[in-house]
Amino acid sequence: MDEAQRHTDEMFMRKALDEARAAFEAGEIPIGAVVVAQDRIIGRAHNLTEALEDATAHAEMQAVTSASGFLGAKYLTGCTVYVTVEPCVMCAGAMYWAKIARLVYGAPDEKYGYTVVSPGALHPKTEVVSGVLADECAALMKQFFKNKR
Numbered sequence: 001m002d003e004a005q006r007h008t009d010e011m012f013m014r015k016a017l018d019e020a021r022a023a024f025e026a027g028e029i030p031i032g033a034v035v036v037a038q039d040r041i042i043g044r045a046h047n048l049t050e051a052l053e054d055a056t057a058h059a060e061m062q063a064v065t066s067a068s069g070f071l072g073a074k075y076l077t078g079c080t081v082y083v084t085v086e087p088c089v090m091c092a093g094a095m096y097w098a099k100i101a102r103l104v105y106g107a108p109d110e111k112y113g114y115t116v117v118s119p120g121a122l123h124p125k126t127e128v129v130s131g132v133l134a135d136e137c138a139a140l141m142k143q144f145f146k147n148k149r
Contacts, residue, residue, distance in 0.1 A: 083105045103122065
């Protein structure tokens, strides 16, 4: 990856981290996501599973829905999803059907991440970049669960 792309990925991951911090403050598992098209955020969200009492209200699902509404389209070809933690298989499946071009995530999820549960869940043409600001993303999750105990 070239330096300009790394810088862009870190910049948008910081926006996803802002969403994760909002989730943290609201007592939600601190995962945030943004959807980007042509260097512009067209969808942003954080986990809302507690607030909505909905097990499917993950950050990625909410951000993809928001981006689809913004574009007025069900397919998000050419878009990148930035998410602070590796998506679960449900979210990876939603990205598959939305035809996301790129997925960029921070921290791995060694228990529930799609690479563990179902490695083929993403569309085969989706480019994946992992580990972007991983330490910051993981630290927020660790602090959240430390506070819960």
